[in-house]
Amino acid sequence: FLFSCCNMAAPPSLNLLGEIMLINSLVGWNSLTMVFLAFMSFFSAAYSLFLYSYSQHGKMASGLYSFSSGFVREYLLLFLHWLPLNFLILKSEFLVLWL
Structure with missing residues (x-):
């Protein structure tokens, strides 16, 4: 959900x-x-909203509702990509000054 919101340009x-x-x-x-x-x-x-709704409520992902469907390393990988993304928006003055 968080990656889908970041892809939709939600603040x-x-x-x-x-x-x-x-x-x-x-x-x-x-x-x-x-x-x-x-x-x-x-x-x-x-399109980002469609992808999120289809992956969570579609026919293909009917068995993926449980939290234990993934491995710990997959969740760690997602978290390690999401955390710097949010730190970059908190320190966006570095990006704006660089450009």
Whole structure:
């Protein structure tokens, strides 16, 4: 769920920061690209929501509701990718100053 929210550019996520910076740069370049970017952002969020709902409520994943369906190393790998992602959004001034 947390990775799906980060992919949808829900606050606070690094994808949200990237989309805000992309919108600022494209509107400064050409204001007509705002319509195209709005459609792309909407469909990206809709697809992420579809992937989450299908993986949790679809026919293929009917036996995956229990917490013990994965191994500890898989959960550790997910956590070790999710933790730096959230630290980067908390310290986003490093990314903004670098660009």
